[in-house]
Amino acid sequence: MRDFDPAFAAHLASGETTLCWCWTLTRSDQTVLGFTDHDRPVEVAGVTCDPGTGLSAGAIETASGFAVDNTDVSGVLDSEKIREQDLQAGLYDGAEVRVYRVNWADPAAHALMHVAKLGEIARGKLGFTAELRGLTDALNVERGRVFQYACDAELGDARCGVDLSDPAFSASATVTQDVTAKRFATSGLEAYQEGWFTGGLLTWTFGANAPALGRVKQHTVIDGSHWLELWEPAVSPIAASDTLDIVAGCDKTAPTCREKFANFINFRGFPHMPGNDFLFSYPAVGEDNDGSSLGHD
Numbered sequence: 001m002r003d004f005d006p007a008f009a010a011h012l013a014s015g016e017t018t019l020c021w022c023w024t025l026t027r028s029d030q031t032v033l034g035f036t037d038h039d040r041p042v043e044v045a046g047v048t049c050d051p052g053t054g055l056s057a058g059a060i061e062t063a064s065g066f067a068v069d070n071t072d073v074s075g076v077l078d079s080e081k082i083r084e085q086d087l088q089a090g091l092y093d094g095a096e097v098r099v100y101r102v103n104w105a106d107p108a109a110h111a112l113m114h115v116a117k118l119g120e121i122a123r124g125k126l127g128f129t130a131e132l133r134g135l136t137d138a139l140n141v142e143r144g145r146v147f148q149y150a151c152d153a154e155l156g157d158a159r160c161g162v163d164l165s166d167p168a169f170s171a172s173a174t175v176t177q178d179v180t181a182k183r184f185a186t187s188g189l190e191a192y193q194e195g196w197f198t199g200g201l202l203t204w205t206f207g208a209n210a211p212a213l214g215r216v217k218q219h220t221v222i223d224g225s226h227w228l229e230l231w232e233p234a235v236s237p238i239a240a241s242d243t244l245d246i247v248a249g250c251d252k253t254a255p256t257c258r259e260k261f262a263n264f265i266n267f268r269g270f271p272h273m274p275g276n277d278f279l280f281s282y283p284a285v286g287e288d289n290d291g292s293s294l295g296h297d
Contacts, residue, residue, distance in 0.1 A: 007109040008101075018105040022049040025118075026096045033081050038104045045100070045110075050081070084235045089212045092118055097132055150252040151269040161266045164247050169261070171197075172205070175242040176225070181233035182217075189226040189246075195219055197228065199249030207242030209234045216249060 004012065011017060020038035024047045027033070034049035036042045042049045086092065099114035119131030146152055156164040164170050173188035189197070197219040204210040218229040228246075250256060254271035258264035 002111070004111050005109060007106070008103060008111050011103050011106070011109055018103055020102055020104045022100040022102045022110070024049065024098045024100070025092075027086075027091045028093060028095060029091055031091070035081075036102075036104075038102075040104070042102055042104050042107050044102050044107050045098070085209065085212050087121060088232075088235050092121060092130070094118060147270055147273060149254075149269055149271055149273060149275075151250075151254075151257060151267055152252075153266075153268040155247065155250040159266070159268055160263070162261050162263055169248040170245065172243065172245050173226075173228075175207075175238055175240055175244075178238045178240060181238060182231075183227060183229040184238055185225045185227050186244075187226075189219075190224075192219075192226070194221040194226075195249075197246050197249050199251055200247050202228070202230075202244045202246040204234075205243045205245055207239060208236030209238065209242070216246070219249070 020036055020042060022034065022036045022038075022042055022044045024045060025033045025035070032047055034044070034047040036049035036051050038049075039051050041051060095118045097114075097116050097118060098112060099116070100110050101113050102110040114132075114134075116132035116134055117137065119133040119137070121130040151160075153159040156162050162169060171189055171192065173186040175184050176187050177185040179185070195218075197216050200216045200219070202214045202216060204212050204214070212235060214230045214232065214234065216228055217231045218227075220227045220229075248260070250261070252269065254264065254267055254269060257267045
């Protein structure tokens with residue numbers, strides 16, 4: 001049984017209610033947004049929840065024990081508050097959502113019904129849908145190290161130790177020719193060899209896409225021009241004179257760590273771990289330890 005504030009409980013027991021739903025959302029940059037399904041703004045918990053835009057929610061499923069609470073929310077991307085550029089920039093990743101049931105005639109009478117984190121976000125042309133994951137979802141997160149060939153650190157983090165401010169591993173570039181939303185020519189990368197930024201991360205610093213992030217699929221040199229191809233198309237059109245910061249790509253293998261970054265001492269993988277080939281291997285018949293054939297008189 002949920003315990004409600006006396007004023008809110010009395011309103012529910014009155015038999016004639018004036019109720020609405022309100023949501024507050026705290027992004028990763030600590031910006032707080034408010035939404036409601038009422039036709040007028042409603043202030044709850046110090047946040048003004050605006051009507052008609054932003055979010056609408058599906059049915060909320062809750063369970064006792066350690067089961068994960070699930071629901072989803074949908075919204076429009078032409079809202080003044082929710083922009084596709086912000087979604088792509090990751091500002092909503094893991095955002096905290098609080099769901100309130102509110103007496104819109106007396107907003108001070110309300111109840112906090114649900115607290116969740118935004119999970120997977122699916123974007124369409126005009127809107128988006130996002131999972132709301134209950135607080136117990138954190139119990140499903142794997143902890144500890146994973147034994148694998150590849151490094152499990154992120155380039156430049158504390159475990160990796162590579163200094164991304166080093167000009168050898170980072171650069172600034174300007175778009176010189178826009179071909180598509182995923183592929184364009186740049187200037188400013190002439191000092192780097194082809195493929196140096198393949199797999200790297202770029203941040204738009206000027207233009208319609210700033211400050212969104214992008215992952216480089218391929219870095220090629222064609223007739224002296226350095227071209228970048230992205231895995232995902234940019235949200236807004238890319239134009240000549242747009243600028244970006246970019247860091248070198250890392251495929252998380254031991255040779256790359258040793259030869260490209262001279263950082264093998266901090267490699268966080270297990271390159272000498274035996275694999276399937278080792279498990280199914282067998283000694284060669286008729287050969288000595290040095291590989292020479294064994295003979296018999």
